[in-house]
Amino acid sequence: MTQSAARASSALPAAIRRPIPRLARAGAALHTFVARGHLWGVAAVTAATALLQGAFEVQQYHRFRLGAYDLVIFDQAIRNYAHGHPPVSMFKNVHDAAQVAPDYTQPFSILGDHFSPILALLAPLYWIWNNPQVLLLAQAVLFALAVPSVWAFSRRALLRIAPPRSAAVGAYLVSATFGLCWPLQEATQAGFHEVAFFVPLSALMIERYQARKLGHAVACAVALLFVKEDMGYVVAAFGLLLLVTRRINGDPLDRAERRRYRIIGACLGAGGVAFAMAVLHLWIPAFGGRVGFYWYYGQLGPDMLGALKTVVTDPGTAYQVATQPEVKINTLYFLFWPYLYLSLASPLCLLAVPLLAERLFSDKPEHWTLDQHYNAFLAAILIMAAVDGLIRVVRGLSRVRPLRRLGSMPRFGLLVGARPWAAVAWPALILLFAVVITHTFPIRSVVNADQWTADSLTTAEAAATAVIPSGVCVEADDDIATHLSSRDQVILLDQVPRGCPWVVLQTAEPSYPLNDILSAVRRGDWLRENGYQLVFDQAKVYVYHQGPASITQSHGTAASIEKLGQENGNSG
Numbered sequence: 001m002t003q004s005a006a007r008a009s010s011a012l013p014a015a016i017r018r019p020i021p022r023l024a025r026a027g028a029a030l031h032t033f034v035a036r037g038h039l040w041g042v043a044a045v046t047a048a049t050a051l052l053q054g055a056f057e058v059q060q061y062h063r064f065r066l067g068a069y070d071l072v073i074f075d076q077a078i079r080n081y082a083h084g085h086p087p088v089s090m091f092k093n094v095h096d097a098a099q100v101a102p103d104y105t106q107p108f109s110i111l112g113d114h115f116s117p118i119l120a121l122l123a124p125l126y127w128i129w130n131n132p133q134v135l136l137l138a139q140a141v142l143f144a145l146a147v148p149s150v151w152a153f154s155r156r157a158l159l160r161i162a163p164p165r166s167a168a169v170g171a172y173l174v175s176a177t178f179g180l181c182w183p184l185q186e187a188t189q190a191g192f193h194e195v196a197f198f199v200p201l202s203a204l205m206i207e208r209y210q211a212r213k214l215g216h217a218v219a220c221a222v223a224l225l226f227v228k229e230d231m232g233y234v235v236a237a238f239g240l241l242l243l244v245t246r247r248i249n250g251d252p253l254d255r256a257e258r259r260r261y262r263i264i265g266a267c268l269g270a271g272g273v274a275f276a277m278a279v280l281h282l283w284i285p286a287f288g289g290r291v292g293f294y295w296y297y298g299q300l301g302p303d304m305l306g307a308l309k310t311v312v313t314d315p316g317t318a319y320q321v322a323t324q325p326e327v328k329i330n331t332l333y334f335l336f337w338p339y340l341y342l343s344l345a346s347p348l349c350l351l352a353v354p355l356l357a358e359r360l361f362s363d364k365p366e367h368w369t370l371d372q373h374y375n376a377f378l379a380a381i382l383i384m385a386a387v388d389g390l391i392r393v394v395r396g397l398s399r400v401r402p403l404r405r406l407g408s409m410p411r412f413g414l415l416v417g418a419r420p421w422a423a424v425a426w427p428a429l430i431l432l433f434a435v436v437i438t439h440t441f442p443i444r445s446v447v448n449a450d451q452w453t454a455d456s457l458t459t460a461e462a463a464a465t466a467v468i469p470s471g472v473c474v475e476a477d478d479d480i481a482t483h484l485s486s487r488d489q490v491i492l493l494d495q496v497p498r499g500c501p502w503v504v505l506q507t508a509e510p511s512y513p514l515n516d517i518l519s520a521v522r523r524g525d526w527l528r529e530n531g532y533q534l535v536f537d538q539a540k541v542y543v544y545h546q547g548p549a550s551i552t553q554s555h556g557t558a559a560s561i562e563k564l565g566q567e568n569g570n571s572g
């Protein structure tokens with residue numbers, strides 16, 4: 001640049017000169033994909049992940065394999081959001097009455113169940129398609145939106161031990177592994193849950209942290225607070241991570257950066273815990289929920305302080321609770337071994353501690369197993385921690401003096417080039433593990449042509465839903481209820497008669513909460529004995545109807561239906 005050009009440039013007003021670097025920083029992430037020719041590659045992996053998860057969701061839905069808990073609850077609540085009403089779920093209001101505070105007289109909102117206001121973002125989807133499947137497809141897309149963050153994080157990390165081409169290949173393999181990982185498969189099979197938002201936000205938070213964009217990472221952490229009430233502890237763990245951070249991606253923080261990380265880390269640590277406690281003790285009761293309804297830690301103490309006291313003063317008991325029964329260890333094994341336990345070598349694993357602790361110390365069996373959505377909260381954290389752990393292990397081994405001397409020998413020269421080799425070999429190995437594991441998990445049905453055709457039970461269940469008219473109150477089998485939620489006032493068929501004029505049940509296989517066929521048979525006998533007429537019978541699927549004349553003779557059920565309609569007038 002000539003001196004005159006330089007003087008002309010310096011004479012520009014600051015307001016004109018400043019936006020240029022700001023725009024460059026704002027487009028840095030996009031530049032990573034576009035300038036290096038990876039935009040379409042990353043988009044392809046993202047689309048493949050969304051297609052795989054979405055296809056599995058749709059297949060399970062049309063085969064009547066997605067239960068009403070919790071899909072119908074979210075469907076009714078978010079549909080109310082879409083119509084400008086509070087997120088009341090008739091399903092939740094009827095079947096979880098014990099959760100509601102005694103003096104609460106309003107219809108029970110899901111905001112009194114869990115603090116998940118972020119779900120309101122999905123309400124506009126119901127303006128396009130009024131169907132529970134819209135939530136399933138949205139979850140598939142949200143899971144897939146974590147792929148670009150996983151790719152960018154992995155490539156940036158692998159560049160520390162490999163040239164750009166090898167790092168990019170390794171990043172693609174890691175991203176494909178994430179899209180296929182079994183925690184996402186199990187979350188998909190479980191229907192829709194708040195974890196749909198946690199997965200992309202947690203991945204973006206970690207990637208932005210690695211990119212040293214602290215403001216972006218903090219924004220993601222704050223957004224996590226609106227996913228669920230216990231996310232405050234994850235945010236606190238992220239604050240702890242900032243407190244202990246000395247280097248990021250191998251580069252040390254300067255003194256000013258370290259001070260800023262400490263201050264923000266302390267604020268997130270204290271603020272996350274305070275926010276979680278405030279939601280539990282102030283927000284949840286304000287919307288009619290009981291404070292201790294979800295306290296599953298009675299083995300440690302009656303409340304949070306009691307549990308913490310037990311963990312500190314009696315670690316033996318805490319260890320026994322966390323490791324018994326053996327299924328808890330089995331779940332930990334499946335979470336860590338597919339990445340060869342490298343997640344444990346990274347400080348990013350701190351983010352998984354509160355999520356694992358609230359499950360291992362719990363006395364609720366659903367928290368311990370593989371076949372629930374809870375493992376998906378760890379999906380992005382553990383695979384990104386494993387990539388970081390790989391870099392730390394490989395670079396650490398390269399500094400060991402005996403290994404360096406061994407690598408200098410011609411016979412063991414492979415050790416000298418092991419670092420770029422590991423950037424592709426390890427991701428290829430974990431992708432192989434993910435493919436092999438898939439054969440033991442339900443998502444394999446996506447590539448099975450027979451699973452896309454209806455069997456006799458599925459055909460009968462679909463025909464039964466066609467018999468029931470729109471706009472009526474119906475007590476439905478857990479799997480069938482999801483197909484009626486968009487057009488009827490659906491509540492779950494259980495042992496307690498609710499007085500709805502329409503009832504659909506099946507005795508072909510056990511179904512929650514009638515967990516044995518005999519209970520379902522007895523329920524059908526009760527219906528016939530109390531004035532219900534059998535109007536559909538196919539493949540052990542039955543539809544019963546009670547006309548207006550006989551409703552008034554059956555334990556005051558007409559009044560109970562009217563009460564349900566008044567209390568849940570906004571439930572869609």
